Amino acid sequence: MFSFITSNLLEWYSNHARQLPWREDPTPYRVWISEIMSQQTQVNTVIPYFQRWMERFPTVEDVAKASLQDVLLVWEGLGYYQRARNIHRAAQKIMTEHNGKLPANVQALKSLPGIGKYSASAIASIAFGLDEAALDGNIRRVLSRLFDISDPINTAAGEKRLWQLAQDQLPSRIAGTYNQALMELGALVCTPRSPHCTQCPLSQFCQARLLGVQEQRPIKITKSTIPHITVTAAIIEKQDYVLITRRPMNGLLGGMWEFPGGKMQDGEDLNSCLEREIKEELGISISINQPFGVYHHAYTHYRVTLHAFLCTLVNGDKPKPLQVENLRWSKISELSNYPMGKIDRQIAKELLKQL
């Protein structure tokens, strides 16, 4: 009834599937959150975030009723913050348009913010038992090796071929288990580097291994190297308070709070950069008093070296949100109430230590 490949895969999965919190009670809501959190993120990273999320937001309604600020706080550290903003919006849509329950079909799932082709298929198959093929990074890699696909996977042609393959291979009635088994195999055995072929239940069927090219699959067109930029940030102090600003809702770290500043331009030094940025964003002049720290961080598209300075306002200037979503004077002890990215949270923690 099943192919040999499917039989071997399912047998392996029944013995090696990890116990994951969302697998213990795979309700549509829990599967949805687990899938969004798992986008571009390894399972071991997701687990504690998933647990905290479910404690804080046990139901779709709890998410829908929460403020975006609270949603981002729970998400802080997980990255790709648009995912959190999309979950928030989707939860409200589910309340108003779907009676508080996730819709049980791919098309309606895909119309929710943050749910694309993969996630819709994954939720449909895992949570609702529908016969939907899913194609994620793991399955792309496994299929590329199993069938020795030499088309680059990040092209339209390669993509089309893999989706077709995933659909052709899909067994009926057990798509959810099958999809998870393929992903689990990719995560644990058929790994990107140094795949554990001797432990693989599919090695006898693997055409890439037969040819000894498993480490060259999948083929991916690589992009150019990422730039390195220098940025400055101002820790503007006033008695027990510091000034923080909220980033615009779209783009990098959208909706997160930070210490204001920005990118250094050609011909600038650190001080002139910081003075200009603060003037542009807040319409005020500052006195840059002393260096606070230097921070290195790698984002997806560039590396950053950030120089933070302790500053004070000059004369009676009142900061205005000219180029920021919002601004706030926060007590240092209350900075943990504001969602921040990695670097700014580091700065906030350092400030708290020095109190």
Added chain:
DNA sequence: GAGGCGTGGCG
């Protein structure tokens, strides 16, 4: 449809 979007781990 090509590029933007976080963070952590690993060789």
Added chain:
DNA sequence: TCGCCAAGCCT
């Protein structure tokens, strides 16, 4: 230190 990679989606 550096590049790559990880259960993708959106514009």
